[in-house]
Amino acid sequence: MIGRRTPVEPEPEPVLPGKGRPTPKRKQAEARNRRPLVPEDRKEARRRAREQRNESWARQQEAMRTGDERYLPLRDKGPVRRYARDHVDARWSVAEFFLPLALVMIVVMMFAGAYPQLAGGLVLAMYGVLVLAIADSLFMVWRLKKKLAARFGEEKVPRWTGFYAFSRNFYFRRMRQPRPQVGRGEYPA
Template sequence: MAGTQRTPRSLDYPQPVALLRNKQSETPEPTPGLLPGTGDGKGRPTPKRKESEAANKRPLVPTDRRAAGRDAKSAQREARARQYQAMKAGDERYLPAKDKGPARRYVRDYVDARWNIAEYFLPIALLFFVVMIVTTGRDAVISFVVLAALYVLVLIAVVDAVIMWFGLKKRLRTKFGEIPKGTAFYAVMRAFQLRRSRMPKPVHAKHGVYPE
C-alpha cells in the first residue's frame, strides 16, 4: 500500500572483517627450510641488480693495448703469409674471396691456357714509352709513329680480350649454367697480366691445356 513503509532488505555485501579474514587465510605459508631473506634456499641472500650487472660487465678495451696490438699485427702477418702461400699453391681454403669457387678456378685455367695478346701489352707499351722519351724533340716523325703504334696495340689487345671473353662465356654457361657477377672483369684483368706474375699461379706450366 502507498502509506506503508517497506523495510529495506539487508544487502549481502561482505563485511570488512570477513574480507580481512579471507585475505589472511589466502596468504601462503612459508615453505619450510627457507629462511627469511634467502632468495632461493641456497643459504645466501639474492644478489642485488647492481651487483649482478657489475659482475657481468667486461672491459671493452683490453688492459694491455700494446700487447693486444702486437697480437693483432702478428695474426695479420700470419694470415697474409698463409694467403700468399695459398695463391702460389692454389689452395682453395685460404684464397681471397674474389678467387674462390669452381667458376673462378675455371676462368683462371682458361685464360692461362690461351695465348693472349693483352699479356704482352705492358712490356711492349713500356718499350714504346722509352722510345718516345728518347726521340722527343729529335725526330717528330718517329715519335708520332710510336704513339700511333701504341694506340693500335691497345685496340688489338682489347679486341682480343673481347674475343676471349665470348668464348669463355659460352663455356661457363655450358658448365655452370650461370655466370657469376664480375667474371668478365676478372678474366680480362688476368689476361692483361704477364703469365709468370699472375696470382694465383697458373696450374699448368705451358699454354694450350684448357679446362674440361
C-alpha cells in the same frame, strides 16, 4: 568395511613456474657482463693482433702461390673463378704483352723526340696494339662466358667474372696472382 582404512595417495607438490633460482639483481648481472673496452695489457694485445694478421697474410700469400682455395681472398675463391683463371692462363694473348711493349715504346719515344715522324708512328703502333689487345680479350671473355654457362649454368656464374678474366688477361703471366696452375695449352676440361 567399517574398520578398514584405505591408503591415501599423497598429493603431488604443485609445480611452480620459473627457473628455480632467484633473479639476480641488476647490479650483479651488469658486473658479470662487464668487460673492459681496452685490454689490460695493450702492448700484448697489439702484439697478438699483429701476429694473427701476419699469419693470415702469410697463409693468403702461400695460397696465391699454390692455388689453395681455402685461404684465397674472396675475389679469387670458387670453382667458377678457378675455371676462368685456368682458361686465361692456358692461352697466349696479345694483351699480356701490351704492358711491357707499352713501356718499351714510351722509353723509345722519349729518345725519338728529334724525329717527330718516328714518334707519331710509335704512338699509332701503340694504339693499334691496344685495340688488338682489347679485341682479343673481349673475344676471350665472350667464349669464356659461353663455356662457364654450359659447365656451371648461367645462374651460378657471378656477374663480374668476365671482367675478372679480362683484367687477368692484361697481366704478364709471371705477375698474375694467384699464380697460374696450368701450362699453356692446358685448357680446363
